[in-house]
Amino acid sequence: MNIIYVLIPLAILLVCLAIGVFFWAVRNNQFDDLERHGQSILFDDDLPAARQSNKTAEQITADTPESNVKVSTTHPSDHE
Numbered sequence: 155m156n157i158i159y160v161l162i163p164l165a166i167l168l169v170c171l172a173i174g175v176f177f178w179a180v181r182n183n184q185f186d187d188l189e190r191h192g193q194s195i196l197f198d199d200d201l202p203a204a205r206q207s208n209k210t211a212e213q214i215t216a217d218t219p220e221s222n223v224k225v226s227t228t229h230p231s232d233h234e
Contacts, residue, residue, distance in 0.1 A: 179185065
């Protein structure tokens with residue numbers, strides 16, 4: 155029975171915390187546009203950015219000097 159003296163204030167504290175978080179979200183306009191993010195995956199707006207990032211990766215590898223690339227032509231068993 156003594157545990158109820160701990161659980162009731164803890165429950166009241168959690169409810170107050172949840173109400174505070176809800177009012178913070180309303181005050182910071184978290185619920186203003188609920189449809190945009192759900193529909194944004196239907197459009198291919200991010201494809202040019204993905205293609206641009208691939209070009210950037212290709213340019214980086216193309217701009218790498220040959221002297222910095224070390225290719226081993228020997229097999230580890232050749233050293234025995």
